[in-house]
Amino acid sequence: MSLAELICPAGTPAALRTAVDAGADAVYCGFQDATNARNFPGLNLTPDELAASVVYAHAHGTKVLLALNTYPPAGKLDLWRHAADTGARLGVDAFIVADMGVADYIAHAHPQVRLHLSVQAAASSPEAIRYYCESFGVKRVVLPRILTIPEIRQIRKEIPCEIETFIFGNHGLMVEGRCSLTNYLTGQSTNMDGVCSPASDVEYVRDADGSMSSQLAGFTIDRFGPDEKAGYPTICKGRYTAPHRPEGYYAFEEPVSLNLSRLLPELIDAGVHAFKIEGRQRSKSYVRGVVRAFRAAVDDIKAGRKANIADLLALTEGQKQTQGAFETKKWR
Amino acid sequence: MSIHADVNTRPPGPGRTAAARLACVLIQPFLSRVVHRTAARHPSLFARLGPHQTTDFLIDPVELPFALHLRPDPEALVFRAVPRDAAPHTGAAIRGRFLLLLELVDAEQDGDAAFFSRDLEVSGDTEAVVRLRNALDDIDGSLAEETAAMFGAPGRAMLARLRRAYLNDTKGQECI
Numbered sequence: 260m261s262l263a264e265l266i267c268p269a270g271t272p273a274a275l276r277t278a279v280d281a282g283a284d285a286v287y288c289g290f291q292d293a294t295n296a297r298n299f300p301g302l303n304l305t306p307d308e309l310a311a312s313v314v315y316a317h318a319h320g321t322k323v324l325l326a327l328n329t330y331p332p333a334g335k336l337d338l339w340r341h342a343a344d345t346g347a348r349l350g351v352d353a354f355i356v357a358d359m360g361v362a363d364y365i366a367h368a369h370p371q372v373r374l375h376l377s378v379q380a381a382a383s384s385p386e387a388i389r390y391y392c393e394s395f396g397v398k399r400v401v402l403p404r405i406l407t408i409p410e411i412r413q414i415r416k417e418i419p420c421e422i423e424t425f426i427f428g429n430h431g432l433m434v435e436g437r438c439s440l441t442n443y444l445t446g447q448s449t450n451m452d453g454v455c456s457p458a459s460d461v462e463y464v465r466d467a468d469g470s471m472s473s474q475l476a477g478f479t480i481d482r483f484g485p486d487e488k489a490g491y492p493t494i495c496k497g498r499y500t501a502p503h504r505p506e507g508y509y510a511f512e513e514p515v516s517l518n519l520s521r522l523l524p525e526l527i528d529a530g531v532h533a534f535k536i537e538g539r540q541r542s543k544s545y546v547r548g549v550v551r552a553f554r555a556a557v558d559d560i561k562a563g564r565k566a567n568i569a570d571l572l573a574l575t576e577g578q579k580q581t582q583g584a585f586e587t588k589k590w591r
Numbered sequence: 592m593s594i595h596a597d598v599n600t601r602p603p604g605p606g607r608t609a610a611a612r613l614a615c616v617l618i619q620p621f622l623s624r625v626v627h628r629t630a631a632r633h634p635s636l637f638a639r640l641g642p643h644q645t646t647d648f649l650i651d652p653v654e655l656p657f658a659l660h661l662r663p664d665p666e667a668l669v670f671r672a673v674p675r676d677a678a679p680h681t682g683a684a685i686r687g688r689f690l691l692l693l694e695l696v697d698a699e700q701d702g703d704a705a706f707f708s709r710d711l712e713v714s715g716d717t718e719a720v721v722r723l724r725n726a727l728d729d730i731d732g733s734l735a736e737e738t739a740a741m742f743g744a745p746g747r748a749m750l751a752r753l754r755r756a757y758l759n760d761t762k763g764q765e766c767i
């Protein structure tokens with residue numbers, strides 16, 4: 260039975276309270292270090308902030324999921340172990356993990372806390388998902404954003420755990436948890452250091468005509484005309500020249516966000532248990548707007564009403580949205 | 592409409608410069624009060640700034656006659672109005688329309704969305720800007736309202752009027 264839980268981003272304690280107040284069923288957050296995939300400057304929670312946040316969320320009936328969804332470098336598991344111990348002591352409701360070593364540690368040290376398999380694990384087949392369930396007791400899988408709804412429906416029949424899918428937000432298209440593009444240019448690893456396009460390596464340069472170039476580690480990855488909408492400075496969404504496209508083109512993906520608001524009824528029908536909103540790096544304004552919109556939509560659908568989905572285009576990257584692979588495999 | 596129209600059509604000139612200098616002098620006591628009061632009421636924001644407590648930021652509300660220089664150093668806070676032609680060299684700069692900047696500070700608007708739409712521009716040290724944004728976003732309540740409340744009912748009325756004007760203005764833009 261799909262409960263259509265709303266899983267909402269919380270990059271700061273204030274954002275966490277905003278998500279709770281806006282109707283989140285669960286919030287997900289991380290510590291201020293490499294143990295999570297949004298290790299951005301000034302973002303995330305200290306252990307003391309997490310303690311207070313868990314109390315606030317639980318008082319409002321909202322669960323707290325702690326993202327420990329990066330990959331420890333070989334022999335350096337201590338930071339992740341310590342984060343898991345802290346999270347368990349503070350009463351988080353689940354850990355979101357990608358690495359098998361981290362999953363194994365939690366399964367043994369904190370068996371009372373649920374394990375969710377992060378999208379970063381890129382488990383997209385029933386065989387892979389069943390392996391995590393059987394080996395580590397995983398209770399929920401966050402599916403990579405590469406599957407159609409019929410495929411999700413089929414997977415649901417073949418696995419013993421709940422399914423969570425992204426429904427809104429940033430939409431990278433590489434194999435999740437395997438992208439090394441940032442590492443190639445900056446030396447920092449998205450999957451081990453927890454940051455794609457680290458802010459310390461990003462620079463925006465304004466030209467006299469009002470155009471803006473976004474640069475990563477000194478390489479220009481896009482140039483936007485004065486009135487052209489912009490995107491994040493991620494390599495996968497850069498615009499490049501090639502011998503056959505000297506004018507420059509989006510070789511991998513263009514700046515665009517995922518928005519599955521119109522597919523919610525079908526996803527619920529396919530057995531998706533929880534819907535994830537991306538954006539721990541975004542503001543309280545984003546969290547409030549997106550969570551409220553999806554809260555109202557999910558409540559309408561559950562009550563048998565037609566969902567009246569608020570327009571969220573202004574909050575999307577490049578002010579463009581897509582239903583990606585959920586709609587069709589022909590996407591990119 | 593992006594902010595560039597505002598910026599690039601602003602005519603320079605000696606009269607304008609003198610007016611900017613006068614405006615800076617007049618507004619300075621107000622800015623000092625605002626920054627010290629904010630720091631006293633929200634000390635947690637300094638931890639999120641980390642090493643960028645000592646970075647100089649230029650905050651440039653494009654339609655005002657001056658820019659703002661901020662150094663969020665808890666030991667020696669700086670928040671002052673500066674004529675653009677005398678602005679110091681800063682580590683990072685943030686530019687946009689005044690009320691957009693105010694709405695961003697108050698989490699009424701999303702900074703990434705304003706960046707995507709090109710209404711907000713950043714330059715210089717991006718990490719410093721990200722830290723400042725995250726520090727401000729973790730503040731509960733409204734800095735604009737706290738500031739307006741320092742001036743009682745007239746302050747609140749002025750803020751309400753500014754917000755209405757901004758709302759009408761941006762609504763108009765959507766129709767273009």
Ligand code: SF4
Pocket residue numbers: 431432433438439440441449455456493494495496
């Ligand atoms: S470059 Fe793109 S695909 Fe790779 S980690 Fe960054 S956002 Fe994801």
